[in-house]
Amino acid sequence: MYNSGKIIAGLVVFLAFFAFPFYYNLGKANARPEPKLNTPVIQQLAEKKCVESRDFMRSEHMQLLNDWRDSVVRDGNRIYVNAEGKKHTISLQNTCMNCHSNKKEFCDSCHNYMAVKPYCWSCHIQPKEDKS
Amino acid sequence: MLEKALIGSKRYWIWIFVLLGIIGVGFIAYLQQWKYGLGVTGLSRDVSWGFYIAQFTFLVGVAASAVMLVIPYYLHDYKKFGKIVILGEFLAISAVTMCILFIFVDMGQPMRIMNVVLHPTPGSVMFWDSVVLSGYLFINLIVGWTTLGADRKSVPPPAWVKPLIYLSIPWAVSIHTVTAFLYAGIPGRHLWLTAIMAARFLASAFAAGPALLILLVMFVRKVSKLDAGTEAIQSLAKIVTYAMIANVFFFLLEVFTATYSGIPGHAHPLKYLFFGLDGHTALVPWMWTATVLAFLGLGLLIFPATRQNEGILPIALVSVFVAAWIDKGMGLVIGGFIPNMFERVTEYTPTATELAITVGVYAVGLLVLTVLYKIAIGVREDTAGEAEHH
Amino acid sequence: MSINRRQFLKIAGASTVLGLGGASVVNSLKRGGLEASQMSPDPKGLVAKRWGFVVDVSKLESEEDYKRCADACHNIHNVPVFKNDKLHEVKWIWKEPFENTFPGTEHEYMSHEFKEKNFLVFCNHCAKPACVKVCPTKATFKRKDGIVMQDMHRCIGCRFCMAACPFGARSFNYLDPRGKDTDGTPLIKVENKTFPTRMIGVVEKCTACYERLSIGQQPACAEVSNGAIVFGDLEDPNSEVRKIIATKYTIRRKPELGTQPSIYYVIGGSEHA
Numbered sequence A: 001m002y003n004s005g006k007i008i009a010g011l012v013v014f015l016a017f018f019a020f021p022f023y024y025n026l027g028k029a030n031a032r033p034e035p036k037l038n039t040p041v042i043q044q045l046a047e048k049k050c051v052e053s054r055d056f057m058r059s060e061h062m063q064l065l066n067d068w069r070d071s072v073v074r075d076g077n078r079i080y081v082n083a084e085g086k087k088h089t090i091s092l093q094n095t096c097m098n099c100h101s102n103k104k105e106f107c108d109s110c111h112n113y114m115a116v117k118p119y120c121w122s123c124h125i126q127p128k129e130d131k132s
Numbered sequence B: 001m002l003e004k005a006l007i008g009s010k011r012y013w014i015w016i017f018v019l020l021g022i023i024g025v026g027f028i029a030y031l032q033q034w035k036y037g038l039g040v041t042g043l044s045r046d047v048s049w050g051f052y053i054a055q056f057t058f059l060v061g062v063a064a065s066a067v068m069l070v071i072p073y074y075l076h077d078y079k080k081f082g083k084i085v086i087l088g089e090f091l092a093i094s095a096v097t098m099c100i101l102f103i104f105v106d107m108g109q110p111m112r113i114m115n116v117v118l119h120p121t122p123g124s125v126m127f128w129d130s131v132v133l134s135g136y137l138f139i140n141l142i143v144g145w146t147t148l149g150a151d152r153k154s155v156p157p158p159a160w161v162k163p164l165i166y167l168s169i170p171w172a173v174s175i176h177t178v179t180a181f182l183y184a185g186i187p188g189r190h191l192w193l194t195a196i197m198a199a200r201f202l203a204s205a206f207a208a209g210p211a212l213l214i215l216l217v218m219f220v221r222k223v224s225k226l227d228a229g230t231e232a233i234q235s236l237a238k239i240v241t242y243a244m245i246a247n248v249f250f251f252l253l254e255v256f257t258a259t260y261s262g263i264p265g266h267a268h269p270l271k272y273l274f275f276g277l278d279g280h281t282a283l284v285p286w287m288w289t290a291t292v293l294a295f296l297g298l299g300l301l302i303f304p305a306t307r308q309n310e311g312i313l314p315i316a317l318v319s320v321f322v323a324a325w326i327d328k329g330m331g332l333v334i335g336g337f338i339p340n341m342f343e344r345v346t347e348y349t350p351t352a353t354e355l356a357i358t359v360g361v362y363a364v365g366l367l368v369l370t371v372l373y374k375i376a377i378g379v380r381e382d383t384a385g386e387a388e389h390h
Numbered sequence C: 001m002s003i004n005r006r007q008f009l010k011i012a013g014a015s016t017v018l019g020l021g022g023a024s025v026v027n028s029l030k031r032g033g034l035e036a037s038q039m040s041p042d043p044k045g046l047v048a049k050r051w052g053f054v055v056d057v058s059k060l061e062s063e064e065d066y067k068r069c070a071d072a073c074h075n076i077h078n079v080p081v082f083k084n085d086k087l088h089e090v091k092w093i094w095k096e097p098f099e100n101t102f103p104g105t106e107h108e109y110m111s112h113e114f115k116e117k118n119f120l121v122f123c124n125h126c127a128k129p130a131c132v133k134v135c136p137t138k139a140t141f142k143r144k145d146g147i148v149m150q151d152m153h154r155c156i157g158c159r160f161c162m163a164a165c166p167f168g169a170r171s172f173n174y175l176d177p178r179g180k181d182t183d184g185t186p187l188i189k190v191e192n193k194t195f196p197t198r199m200i201g202v203v204e205k206c207t208a209c210y211e212r213l214s215i216g217q218q219p220a221c222a223e224v225s226n227g228a229i230v231f232g233d234l235e236d237p238n239s240e241v242r243k244i245i246a247t248k249y250t251i252r253r254k255p256e257l258g259t260q261p262s263i264y265y266v267i268g269g270s271e272h273a
Ligand code: SF4
Pocket: C122, C123, C124, C125, C126, C129, C130, C131, C132, C148, C164, C165, C166, C167, C168, C169, C170, C205, C259
């Protein structure tokens, strides 16, 4: 073994550098995001239910939205029939955001937590919200 | 072998840092483009491809020209190219690197570049262009590296690279043919809609590429002990001569068809390039400069007395190179968009940001070239030294 | 592509494994609800084998007529309007004089009025579109009903389609369409909240109002054109477009290039036509 000292020192520096995001975030941002559902439209719903079950939406909405996107733009299909046989119009701006008009408290609360930046809003117009 | 690039004279390091500085400036300019979009360039709704794509097109030719060394050396066993084949292959690597970067900086949504792979579209020439270009980069990396590695140990290259070397020959032709097809298959752009576009591309590539290579070889001879020899240089110069004759000839064929047929669509772009259209003359001085340089270079190359004079040869080569660069790097791409689809003229001038990014990409290419050449020269100097000792 | 059964199972399975609670999905699956979890067209939607347009310029009389059609389109589609910066302009439908719409067709003895007569130009939704052929990502593609669509989610902004389209129908977002014009006013004056904008770096063009057709409405430009723009199925001999084409002399832009445009222009304008 030659230069093992240097190699180990190098490894330590390397690890310290790449682990930076982890210890940088230590102790903060651990509060679980609580997406809010109390928009006026949702309040009015008889049955407070999204297009699919809550658990499915929570884990798979990105895949669902991707499929919706391709369905509308590429196949011209804009009616979605869900697991219960209920029909919904496929539209991020007009269906999803109609209920979830609180993008900041709903979409952003998780997306910020997970540090993901979906590019939906570069084109799709987000609902008007109070600055608060 | 990489360590060879880490040992160098002061001048070598100054050069490296100058290049890095230029790359830095280009990068800052690119950040600006990233933020504000391609609106920071001179491109427009009418002239939607400009300097970047033109440089890409030109450099594909430079990359393809390595084949002008590979064919004589490997197919015809022309030993005189033995010392410089590697320089040709490394030039190709540097050129393809720049091509890829130019495509990247030209894209409106560069983060989505993988869409070309995720949604492969065999009907699109651009899809094939990305396939052949990355393949060519790959082939040259493998061939260059293994042959040089074998050379260092003074053993013949392993047998398995031979087929790759042979494959690189049609592959080199394919990269420039496919690049020509980007243009030649488009209806409605008369300057591009010509069956000899690919032939023209290859001719101009085999003139400009080897011209650059001779200049590099001459430079290498000055700064190192690696001497390709006069005969190799002269053979390459003859290749440049024939290719340039073909290039000019093909161009004149285009001029004949466009002007004698008198079909307005065919004549207008050429008229714009050489005389201006509706009072728009931005490219006229460039095109005439290219014309003068092309004939000057050709004249100096055709006569053996001037070609063999190593004081004059560089002038001829620079003329040919610059002429080909103006023709492809400016006239061809921009001219295709003028006049536009409504017979109106919108001119195009690259902006400072665009030029900074372009120069930055060239600096990346030069850096790659410098490092690769440094390695090749280092290895060659070692083996030459050993040969003397034994 | 839709979520098919296998994909759905995979997703549901994976989320169960990850403990993310796919259980209820799996349950509903067992009840057989999933077979219906599919996408389908809106039954209200208009359908055709090959959509096409007839543009009768004799019915476009004043400046106002052209402007009404173009504004209708640009307003509902959130198309940015560049007042000064013509180089970076984005437009889906606009007017062009005869000699520019049909270059090479004008001649020196043509009346001045006719040469300068304005036409409305927009994407031809060609049957053999050059733009679709060249696109390396299928971001521009042809739908079964003939509409040449633009998938702005997928476009990489290479602009090959702009080089290829012989009709200048395409615009690239050189600048952020949500940004400001040189005079500081927003490029999109009033947003249509029910339709997206585009983002910087993608190509856009007329999409034949696919979003309106799908819910049974006519294209916006046709709707406000007072009959100057007629929209219909070119493959249906009884459609209004076919009836006009059968009775009047119509021309298309650059038919010699073989892209087979689906906009037919009725010149009309005088008794001799
Ligand atoms: S007009 Fe142009 S953009 Fe429209 S379909 Fe034809 S080629 Fe494509």
